Each structure stands twice: as structure tokens, then as C-alpha cells.
Amino acid sequence: MSIPTSPILDVRGLIAGYEPGLSIVKGASIHADEKEIVVILGPNGAGKSSFIKAIAGLVPVTGGQVLLDGQDITYGAAHLRVRQGLAFVPQTENIFPLMTVEENLRVAGGVLPKSEVQGRIDETFTMFPDLARQRKLAAGALSGGQRQMLAVGRALIVHPRVLMLDEPSAGLSPKFVEMVFARLSEIRRAGLTIVLVEQNARAALAIGDRAYVLVEGREAHEGAAATLWDDPVVAELYLGQRRHA
Amino acid sequence: MNLQFIADGLISGSLIGLGAIGITLTYSILRFSNFAHGDFMAWGAYGTLSVVAAIGALVGTTAPIGALSFGWPLILAAIIGMMLTACLALLLDWLLFARLRDRGQSIIVVMASFGASMALRSLLEFIFTSSPTYFSRGIQMAIPIGLGIRVTPDQMVMLATTIILVTGMHLFMQRSQTGREMRAYSQNPALARVVGIDTARVVRATWIIGAALACAAGVMVGILVQIRPLMGLDLLLPMFAAAILGGIGSVPGAVLGGLIIGLSEAAAVQLIGAEWRAAIAFAILMAVLLVRPMGLFGRAER
Numbered sequence: 001m002s003i004p005t006s007p008i009l010d011v012r013g014l015i016a017g018y019e020p021g022l023s024i025v026k027g028a029s030i031h032a033d034e035k036e037i038v039v040i041l042g043p044n045g046a047g048k049s050s051f052i053k054a055i056a057g058l059v060p061v062t063g064g065q066v067l068l069d070g071q072d073i074t075y076g077a078a079h080l081r082v083r084q085g086l087a088f089v090p091q092t093e094n095i096f097p098l099m100t101v102e103e104n105l106r107v108a109g110g111v112l113p114k115s116e117v118q119g120r121i122d123e124t125f126t127m128f129p130d131l132a133r134q135r136k137l138a139a140g141a142l143s144g145g146q147r148q149m150l151a152v153g154r155a156l157i158v159h160p161r162v163l164m165l166d167e168p169s170a171g172l173s174p175k176f177v178e179m180v181f182a183r184l185s186e187i188r189r190a191g192l193t194i195v196l197v198e199q200n201a202r203a204a205l206a207i208g209d210r211a212y213v214l215v216e217g218r219e220a221h222e223g224a225a226a227t228l229w230d231d232p233v234v235a236e237l238y239l240g241q242r243r244h245a
Numbered sequence: 246m247n248l249q250f251i252a253d254g255l256i257s258g259s260l261i262g263l264g265a266i267g268i269t270l271t272y273s274i275l276r277f278s279n280f281a282h283g284d285f286m287a288w289g290a291y292g293t294l295s296v297v298a299a300i301g302a303l304v305g306t307t308a309p310i311g312a313l314s315f316g317w318p319l320i321l322a323a324i325i326g327m328m329l330t331a332c333l334a335l336l337l338d339w340l341l342f343a344r345l346r347d348r349g350q351s352i353i354v355v356m357a358s359f360g361a362s363m364a365l366r367s368l369l370e371f372i373f374t375s376s377p378t379y380f381s382r383g384i385q386m387a388i389p390i391g392l393g394i395r396v397t398p399d400q401m402v403m404l405a406t407t408i409i410l411v412t413g414m415h416l417f418m419q420r421s422q423t424g425r426e427m428r429a430y431s432q433n434p435a436l437a438r439v440v441g442i443d444t445a446r447v448v449r450a451t452w453i454i455g456a457a458l459a460c461a462a463g464v465m466v467g468i469l470v471q472i473r474p475l476m477g478l479d480l481l482l483p484m485f486a487a488a489i490l491g492g493i494g495s496v497p498g499a500v501l502g503g504l505i506i507g508l509s510e511a512a513a514v515q516l517i518g519a520e521w522r523a524a525i526a527f528a529i530l531m532a533v534l535l536v537r538p539m540g541l542f543g544r545a546e547r
Contacts, residue, residue: 058435082441090439096432099425107425111441154440 007031008069008193009055009086009162015063016054024050026217027064030195032162037184037194039204039225042214043238048197049091051214052166055195056088057081069161083111087160091167094151097140101131101150104139108154124153145176152183162193169200181207205229213237250511252394256469258487258507259407262500263462264480265487266414267455273431273494274451275346277354281337282459283477283484284365285330289460290467290476291373292333293319293326294380312398314381315468323464327457334456335449337361343448362478369474377471380464403465410461411500414454418496423450431494482523483510486530492543501541505529 009032016025024047032038042048053059055066057078066074068086076084096104105124109117125132128149134142139150148168155163168184169177177200185207188194198204205211208225215237221228228234264286271279300318301307307316341361345354387395418424423446430437430447438444459477466476483506490505491498506526513525533540 056439058438077443078438079441079443082439088439090436093433093436094439096429096436098432099428103425107422107429107442108440110422110426158441 010067013064016059016061037208039208039211040197046214047217052197085161087155089151089165095139102135120157164195250515254508254511258504261483262503265484265499269488269499277351280358281362283481285456285459286463287477289330290463290472292329293322293464296322296325327460330456330460331453334452377473483526486526492540495542498542
């Protein structure tokens, strides 16, 4: 597949793992272009989650490269990546439960100039009116879907260029899954690039442009999201697991 | 019944609470019990004493403020002492704790803090000897304030200072961005990095605040009682009891815990006997751990 312009996120041969000498991500490469939704699929234990966390700077990287808009951020600190425009929403524990909804947003606004924080919080509340109504509530008291919205809203508050999400549909009821994915489509239309790790392949591919299948820490297949699911190679890579996906 | 123990308990309790803030923050943010925290108090008191002596050598003797036992040099010296104690804590973190923390085993860091505590204490005894010393040797008259309770002007000013420091600290934790970042980090360090929080800065802020407040408490103990190399060690158990009683991570909890411990100790001295004083903090600590392990303001959920 040819790349028309240089990708906004370019990950080349990434090697990463928690223990030295025990890599979970074993040379995976992906790229994401401007305003693209890229989906990363793969069977359980393929290293999807570690891969996206390594890109976010949370899993130690031992080889390869992560380029954000041409800038090498491979070994940069996680907190600096947010300032550089790479936001990440972890799968679980993605909010601060003992802080209020508003404080969750405000603490993330710390990377912004002080004068802009309130405006961005208001903007987030306009985008997620549900959260605005609960702004003084401890975030730990929110429902699963609302937590996910808060986590996404919090990631967006810095106006990132790339938004990465680790299984945003995990643990949500089908109604909320639909809502989350609809929101992600809207966010992309507003000009964001989205990289998504998902078990819920059907829902993710429905909004995605391109997708990768990660197997044993490497990308084993890449294709257009619309046709990927029917690709016999993908069926084989999932080793019959797709019925459950 | 003589109600004097209430005034005594409130004053010693507020100092315990002030010291316990550092312990509760270190525990919730850096995730280890810092047994060297009491020695920050002692070092702060001795550091301040040295600065007072230096100021005295430069400007000669100064008159005390009003009815208090000390003058402006002590206030200035205490502020400098707080900065010096913060530097000591940062130095200790850089030399010792940060390296061990990175290995991820909290028990090793706790043991290291034991070692650091002993080293800091011995160093104080080496430099200043183990005999007690004072900021002022003047005797203050206690003023009756009703109900048979008498307090000295120093005690009133120390209580007021503690209230100001604790209120300021609480507002700092709730309203400032650094305070929010510290709370966020204590709830989820990995997520804190994800939202762009410079975690090294949070760690530094924790040490600076904890050590500066320990110094303030140490200076106040020095003013009200005496300065000894062992002063921090003596307060260590009450401070831990206060932090656990209040709920780890909670600033108001630590202070309320300190007041409860201080009042109970003072009541025990008056009602049961002075030899039971130390046992009271321990008994309360055990009772809390059994009945409500998360403390008064602590939450079970993390």
C-alpha cells in the first residue's frame, strides 16, 4: 500500500517489553495518516495492548522507532508525548476515581497555558453534556460508559493530533459501544487521527479506514478496514477465534 | 476535673498532625513508609538553630517579639531551615530512595529509610552532641484562659501557625495544579504520566512539602519543649498513628489524627499516668488497623 504523504504517526519495527530480554512487541510497524482511523486487531496475547502502550511511552522500548509528525519520540518520557500531540486512553483505570469529573479534566489541562484551561473544559462539557451535569461528582461514581467518555474527553482536552485508545469498548454494554464508536467517528471528522486497539473487531472496522492484524508481537497483515474481515488470511491468523470476536 | 490536658493535647496533637502530613504524602505518593521523616524534624530544628546562631553572630542579640520567647531571627531562620530541610530530603531521595524506588520493591525502600534515619540521627549527635538544647532559655508565664486552662503565648502562636500551615496546605492540595497532580499521581501513577504530568516534579514537590512541614513542626517542638537529636524518633510512632488514623493520603485526616493522638496522650498522662503516654498512640494505631484499616478519611477504592 502506497503512502501519499508522510504519515503523522509512523512506528517502525518497534521492540518493547516490561522485562529486559523478554520482548512482547517484536518489531511491529504501523503508520497512521492525517484524519485516518487505524484499527489494530489480533488474537488474545498478540501484544496489542503492550504495543499501543509502548507507543504512548508506558512500556520500555528496546528497539525500533516512533515518529510523530517526523519527530523521533521513541525514547521520550510519556508525559512529554502528550505535549507533542499524542494522547492515549488506557483500557482500564483511565480516570482518577477520587477526583471530580471537572478535576479530572483540569489536571489534564496542566500542559496547556493557564488562560486556556477553563475554555477547554467548557468545550469538553459542550461535547459531552452528560459529563457537564456531573461535573462535581467523584469520577469513580460514573457508569462505565460515562467513565469512557470522561477518559476520551480528558485525552482531547489538549487538542492532540493523534488519539490512541486501548479497547474503548471493553466492558461496555452494546448501546454504549455504539455510542463510543459514533463519537470517535465524529472526532475524526473534526480532524483527528485515531489509532484503536480493539477486540470488538466488527464495531471497530465499521468506523476504521485501515486495519492491522498483530500476531505474536508483529504486524502480520494490513488492509482496508472495509474488506479486512472477509480476507481469508485474517481468518487464518485468528485461528478460528473470529467467531468469538 | 482539670481540663488542662485539652490545651496540652491540642498543642502537641497539632504538631504531630503537622509532621504526619509529610508521612501521609510520602506514603500515598512515593508509596513507602519513610522512617527518616522524624529525623527531618530534628534536622530542621538543628538547622534552624544554626541559622539563628549565624544571624545572632551577624546582628547581635535581638529583643523577643511581645510576650513571646523569640524574636524575628527565629522566624527568618525557620523559613531558611525549611528550605534546608527540603534540600536534605531531595538530596536523600537522589542519593538513596530514587535508586531503590526504581527497582519497585517498597520494603527495600522502607529498610533504607530506617538506615537513613539512624545515620541522620547519629550525624546530629556527632555534630551537636546528644544533650538537649533550646531556642530560648527564658521562662514564659502561662496565661489563664478560663476553665482552669493555662497556655503560654508561645503555645498560642504555635497553634495559630499550625492552623495557618494546615489550612494553606489543604487549599494547596485542593486548588493548585501541583496539588491536583500530587493527588492524581497518588491515585494512579501510570495514568498521571498519560495525562502529561511530570512525575519527577510531583516526587520533588512531595519531598519539599513533607520536609518543610517536618522542619516547621520540629522548630515548634524546639520552641515549646526542647531540641534533641532523638526528638523526631520520639514523635515517629505518634505521627504514623496519626497518618494511618486519618487515612493515608489525606491532609485533613493526618491533622485530625494528630489531634486525636495528642488529646489521647495528654488525657492518658493526666488520668492514667505519664508512663502510659507512648502506649496510647500504639493502642489507637492497633485499634484503627483492626476496625477501619483505611482510616477516618481513607477510601477503600484506589
